[in-house]
Amino acid sequence: MPVEAREIRLASRPTGWPTAETFEFAEVELPSPGSGEVLVRNAFMSVDPYMRGRMNDVKSYVPPYELGKALEGGAVGEVVESGVDGVSPGDLVLHNSGWRSHALLTRFTKLRPIEGVSPSHFLGALGMPALTAYVGLLDIARFTPGETVFVSGAAGAVGGLVGQIAKLKGAKRVIGSAGSAEKVKHLTEKLGFDAAFNYRDGKVTQQLLAAAPDGIEVYFDNVGGDHLEAALWAMNNHGRVAACGSISGYNEEKLPPGPRNLHQVVTKRLTIRGFIVSDHNDRFQAMIDEVSAWLTAGKLVAEETVVDGLDNAPAAFLGMLRGENTGKMIVRL
Amino acid sequence: MPVEAREIRLASRPTGWPTAETFEFAEVELPSPGSGEVLVRNAFMSVDPYMRGRMNDVKSYVPPYELGKALEGGAVGEVVESGVDGVSPGDLVLHNSGWRSHALLTRFTKLRPIEGVSPSHFLGALGMPALTAYVGLLDIARFTPGETVFVSGAAGAVGGLVGQIAKLKGAKRVIGSAGSAEKVKHLTEKLGFDAAFNYRDGKVTQQLLAAAPDGIEVYFDNVGGDHLEAALWAMNNHGRVAACGSISGYNEEKLPPGPRNLHQVVTKRLTIRGFIVSDHNDRFQAMIDEVSAWLTAGKLVAEETVVDGLDNAPAAFLGMLRGENTGKMIVRL
Numbered sequence: 001m002p003v004e005a006r007e008i009r010l011a012s013r014p015t016g017w018p019t020a021e022t023f024e025f026a027e028v029e030l031p032s033p034g035s036g037e038v039l040v041r042n043a044f045m046s047v048d049p050y051m052r053g054r055m056n057d058v059k060s061y062v063p064p065y066e067l068g069k070a071l072e073g074g075a076v077g078e079v080v081e082s083g084v085d086g087v088s089p090g091d092l093v094l095h096n097s098g099w100r101s102h103a104l105l106t107r108f109t110k111l112r113p114i115e116g117v118s119p120s121h122f123l124g125a126l127g128m129p130a131l132t133a134y135v136g137l138l139d140i141a142r143f144t145p146g147e148t149v150f151v152s153g154a155a156g157a158v159g160g161l162v163g164q165i166a167k168l169k170g171a172k173r174v175i176g177s178a179g180s181a182e183k184v185k186h187l188t189e190k191l192g193f194d195a196a197f198n199y200r201d202g203k204v205t206q207q208l209l210a211a212a213p214d215g216i217e218v219y220f221d222n223v224g225g226d227h228l229e230a231a232l233w234a235m236n237n238h239g240r241v242a243a244c245g246s247i248s249g250y251n252e253e254k255l256p257p258g259p260r261n262l263h264q265v266v267t268k269r270l271t272i273r274g275f276i277v278s279d280h281n282d283r284f285q286a287m288i289d290e291v292s293a294w295l296t297a298g299k300l301v302a303e304e305t306v307v308d309g310l311d312n313a314p315a316a317f318l319g320m321l322r323g324e325n326t327g328k329m330i331v332r333l
Numbered sequence: 334m335p336v337e338a339r340e341i342r343l344a345s346r347p348t349g350w351p352t353a354e355t356f357e358f359a360e361v362e363l364p365s366p367g368s369g370e371v372l373v374r375n376a377f378m379s380v381d382p383y384m385r386g387r388m389n390d391v392k393s394y395v396p397p398y399e400l401g402k403a404l405e406g407g408a409v410g411e412v413v414e415s416g417v418d419g420v421s422p423g424d425l426v427l428h429n430s431g432w433r434s435h436a437l438l439t440r441f442t443k444l445r446p447i448e449g450v451s452p453s454h455f456l457g458a459l460g461m462p463a464l465t466a467y468v469g470l471l472d473i474a475r476f477t478p479g480e481t482v483f484v485s486g487a488a489g490a491v492g493g494l495v496g497q498i499a500k501l502k503g504a505k506r507v508i509g510s511a512g513s514a515e516k517v518k519h520l521t522e523k524l525g526f527d528a529a530f531n532y533r534d535g536k537v538t539q540q541l542l543a544a545a546p547d548g549i550e551v552y553f554d555n556v557g558g559d560h561l562e563a564a565l566w567a568m569n570n571h572g573r574v575a576a577c578g579s580i581s582g583y584n585e586e587k588l589p590p591g592p593r594n595l596h597q598v599v600t601k602r603l604t605i606r607g608f609i610v611s612d613h614n615d616r617f618q619a620m621i622d623e624v625s626a627w628l629t630a631g632k633l634v635a636e637e638t639v640v641d642g643l644d645n646a647p648a649a650f651l652g653m654l655r656g657e658n659t660g661k662m663i664v665r666l
Contacts, residue, residue, distance in 0.1 A: 053600075060600050061570075224595060237394075243598045258591025262557060265576045265607035267386075267393050272605040274598035 001081065003039065005030050007070040007100035008313055014055055017321070022055065023314045026070075030104050033083040038093065038105050040077030045098035045310075045331045046123040047317040048073060048157075049245055061276050073098035074128055076111070076119050086110075094122050101310055101333060114292055117302075124157050124328030125302035126291055132244060132277040133161035133220075134287040138169075140275045141218045141242035145170030148212060150231055152176075153222030154196060155183035157328035158244065162220045163193050164300050165291075175211045177204065177227065179323045186326055191301055204230040220244060229259035235268055243274040303327025334414065336372065338363050339643055340403040340433035347388055350654070355388065356647045359403075363437050366416040371426065371438050373410025378431035378643075378664045379456040380650040381406060381490075382555075382578055394609050406431035407461055409444070409452050419443075427455050434643055434666060447625055450635075457490050457661030458635035459624055465577060465610040466494035466553075467620040471502075473608045474551045474575040478503030481545060483564055485509075486555030487529060488516035490661035491577065495553045496526050497633050498624075508544045510537065510560060512656045519659055524634055537563040553577060562592035568601055576607040636660025 004027060011024035033039045051073055054065045065071055075098035079091045087093070092111040097103035111122055124130065136158075137143045149166040153159040154176025163174045176187045176196040187196035195211040208216075208230045217239050219231035224246025231241060264270060294300035305325035307316035313331045320329040337360060344357035366372045384406055387398045398404055408431035412424045420426070425444040430436035444455055457463065469491075470476045482499040486492040487509025496507045509520045509529040520529035528544040541549075541563045550572050552564035557579025564574060597603060627633035638658035640649035646664045653662040 061602075228595070229591075243595070245599060246596045255593035257593055258562075258595045260588035260590055262561070262576070262591045263579045265605060266578060266609070267607070269394075269607050269609055269612065271607070272598060274600070274602050274604070276599070276602055279602065 001032055003030050003041075003080070003102050004028075005100055005102035006310055008310065009070050010055060010065045010067055013057055013067065018052070018055065018314075018318060020314070023071075025311075030102055033081050033104060035083045036106055037083045038079050038087055038108065039081045039102065040093060040095070040105060040108075041080050041102050042075045042077045042098065042100065042333045043092070044076045044120040044123055045313065045333065046074035046128075047313065047320050047329050047331060048128070049321065051317065052321060061278075070097075071099035072096050074123050075099075075103070076122055077103060077105075077108075092119050094127070099310075099313060114296065117292070117295060118304075120304060120306070120328075120330050120332070121295070121302050123330060124304060125161060125295060125300065126288060128277055129157035129328060130161050130291050131280065131284055131287050132158045133165055134291070135277060135280040135283050136220055136242040136244050136275060137162050137165055137218070139280065139283065140273050141220060141240040143169065143171070143218050146172050147217035148173040148175070148214065149218040149220065150175045150177075150208060150212065150216045150234065151220040151222070152199075152227040152231075153245075153323075154178050154187050154191075154193065155180075155326050156222060156323070157325075159220070159222055160187070160191050160301070160303055160327055161291075163187065164191055164294075166218075167192050168294060168299060173212070173214075175208065175216070177207070183326055186303075190303070199227070205233050208234050215239075218242070221246070225256055226259075229261055232259055232261050232264040232270065235264065235270055237268045239268060239270050241270065241272040243272055301327075304330050306330045306332050308332050334365055336363050336374075336413070336435050337361075338433055338435035341643065341646055342403050343388060343398045343400055346390055346400065351385070351388065351647075351651060353647070356404075358644075363435055366414050366437060368416045369439055370416045371412050371420055371441065372414045372435065373426060373428070373438060373441075374413050374435050375408045375410045375431065375433065375666045376425070377409045377453040377456055378646065378666060379407035379461075380646065380653050380662050380664060381461070382654065384650065385654060394611075403430075404432035405429055407456050408432075408436070409455055410436060410438075410441075425452050427460070432643075432646060447629065450625070450628055451637075453637060453639070453661075453663050453665070454628070454635050456663060457637060458494060458628060458633065459621060461610055462490035462661060463494050463624050464613065464617055464620050465491045466498055467624070468610060468613040468616050469553055469575040469577050469608060470495050470498055470551070472613065472616065473606050474553060474573040476502065476504070476551050479505050480550035481506040481508070481547065482551040482553065483508045483510075483541060483545065483549045483567065484553040484555070485532075485560040485564075486578075486656075487511050487520050487524075487526065488659050489555060489656070490658075492553070492555055493520070493524050493634070493636055493660055494624075496520065497524055497627075499551075500525050501627060501632060506545070506547075508541065508549070510540070516659055519636075523636070532560070538566050541567050548572075551575070554579070558589055559592075562594055565592055565594050565597040565603065568597065568603055570601045572601060572603050574603065574605040576605055634660075637663050639663045639665050641665050 095108035155178040428441035488511040
C-alpha cells in the first residue's frame with residue numbers, strides 16, 4: 001500500500017553555520033515495495049557531525065548531499081511491508097535513509113533486538129559512533145593497557161564511548177574535555193572518567209597538563225584546534241593521536257590556524273593518524289560482541305539525548321553541532 | 334704525548350638566530366690516551382640542523398649543550414695515539430666530539446675506508462643524514478615502489494638522499510623543493526629528481542600541485558610550516574608524512590602557526606609520524622650496505638659543500654641554517 005512520507009531536503013548549502021534556510025520539508029508518495037525492497041517507517045534517526053561536511057559542495061570521502069534532495073544518515077526503521085524473503089512487517093532494520101518518516105530500501109541490515117537495550121543504540125553505543133570509538137582507540141591509536149588516554153568532545157556520542165572503552169580495557173587514567181560544568185560532572189560521576197575539565201574554563205593546555213601530571217600516551221581527537229595543540233604538549237614519547245574529527249572548525253568560513261607545536265611530533269616521535277570509520281566495517285562484529293556484553297552487564301553507559309519528531313530534526317542537528325547533547329543525539333520519530 | 338687542542342664552546346644561548354657571541358674559541362691541553370682511550374686529530378666535522386635545538390635550554394631528545402663547554406657533533410678523526418687494542422695511529426674513527434681540533438675518546442667507531450669514497454661521507458651519504466633519509470623514507474613513511482614522493486629541503490644533506498633513494502627504489506615520481514634556482518637545477522639535472530621548484534618563487538601549495546598533478550603518497554618533511562600544509566593538500570588517500578624536522582621554525586622566537594588544513598588528515602586518512610634517527614641505529618648496517626653499493630656503482634651522488642678550517646665552523650653552521658649548502662655541509666680541519 002503506498003504511503004505518504006515526509007522528508008527533509010537540503011534547500012541551500014550553508015556558509016558557516018546552517019540555518020532554517022538550509023532545510024526544507026517535502027511530502028512524497030512511496031509505492032509498495034517491489035521484489036528486493038522493503039518499506040519502513042523510521043523509528044529513530046541519527047544526527048552526526050560528519051553531516052555538516054556533506055552539506056558543502058566539496059569532494060571528500062563521502063559525496064556531498066545534493067541540493068533539493070532528501071538528506072541521508074543512519075536510521076532505525078520498522079518494516080511496514082516487505083518484498084524481501086526473511087524480512088517481515090515489524091522487523092527492525094538499520095539503514096542510511098534517515099531525515100524522513102518512511103523509506104523504501106534495497107540496502108539495510110536486519111537487527112537482532114537485544115533484551116533491555118533500546119534499538120536506538122544501534123545508532124550510538126552499538127552503531128557507527130561505537131565503531132568509531134573502538135577502531136580509533138584500539139586500531140588507530142593502538143592503545144595498550146596501562147596507558148593514559150585523553151579524549152576531547154568527551155560528552156559526545158563517540159567521546160563518551162572512547163573513555164569508557166579505554167577504562168574497560170585497562171587504561172591507567174582517562175581524561176576528558178567537554179563544554180559545560182554539567183558535562184564534566186557527567187564524565188567523572190557517571191561515565192567513570194578519572195578527570196575531566198570544561199575547555200571554556202581556561203587554556204586547554206594548562207587544564208590538560210594539570211589533569212595529566214604524568215603526561216598522556218593517547219589522544220582521541222574529536223575537535224582539533226587548541227585541543228590538538230594541548231595534547232601535543234602533554235604527550236609522552238611515542239604517543240599516538242587518533243584524528244577522528246575537528247568539529248571546532250566545521251562551521252568556520254576561514255580555515256583556522258593549526259597547532260603551533262607540531263615540532264613536538266618530531267622530538268617526541270609522535271604519530272598522528274586520521275581515519276574514517278566506514279573503512280573499518282570488518283571490525284563491526286568484534287565491536288558489537290564486546291560492547292553489547294558490557295552493555296548488558298551494566299558496565300557501559302549508553303547515554304542519549306533524545307529529541308522528538310521529524311520537525312525537530314534540524315534543531316537537533318544544530319544543537320548537536322553546538323554541543324547541546326550529552327551522549328548520542330537521537331531523533332525519535 | 335700531550336697535544337694543544339682548540340675547541341669551540343657555547344658562549345651564550347641564542348635567542349633567534351645564533352651570532353658571533355654564541356661561540357667562543359678556547360685552547361685546552363689533552364693528555365696522552367690512557368687504557369681504553371684514543372687521541373684523534375679531527376679531519377672532518379659535521380654541522381647539522383639539530384644542533385640549533387641543542388643550543389636552547391630545553392628538555393628534548395638530546396640534552397642541551399652546556400654553557401661554557403665545547404659543542405659536540407659528528408666528526409671523523411685520524412688516530413694520533415691509541416690506548417685501545419686493534420686501533421692504531423692513522424686509523425680513521427667516527428665519533429661525536431666535533432667542534433674541536435683534537436679529541437680524547439672512549440666511544441667511537443673504527444671506519445673501514447671505501448675505495449674512492451671520501452671519509453667525509455661517513456658524516457653524510459654514509460652517515461647520520463643517510464640513515465635519516467633511509468629510515469624516514471622506508472620505515473617511517475613506508476614508501477613502496479610506484480609511489481610519488483615529495484621532499485622539502487631537497488638540496489640539503491638529508492633531502493638529496495631521500496629523493497635519490499626513492500628513485501633507486503622505484504618511485505613513480507620524485508619532487509623536491511629548495512631555496513634557489515641553482516639548487517632546483519641541481520636537483521633535476523644532477524640528482525635525478527623528476528621535478529623541483531624554488532619555494533621562494535610563489536606559494537608552495539600551487540607549485541607543488543603543479544609539479545604533482547596526480548598527487549603524492551609520501552612527504553618527507555624537513556622544514557615544516559607552509560611546506561607541510563602544501564603536502565597535506567597534495568596528498569592522496571592513505572598518504573604518509575615522515576616528520577624529520579622543521580628548520581623553518583628553528584630560529585623563530587615565537588612559535589609559527591601550524592598548517593590550517595589538518596582536517597585533511599582525517600578525510601584522506603593520512604599518517605604524520607615523527608622520528609629521531611638515533612632510535613634507529615639497528616638499521617645502520619642495512620643502510621651502509623645499500624648506499625655504499627650505489628655510491629661505488631656511481632648510481633648515487635654524494636654532494637658536499639666543504640668549508641675549510643675550524644675557525645670557519647660557526648660560519649658554516651650559520652650558512653647551513655640559512656641554506657647556503659648544497660648537499661652535506663662539511664667542515665674540513
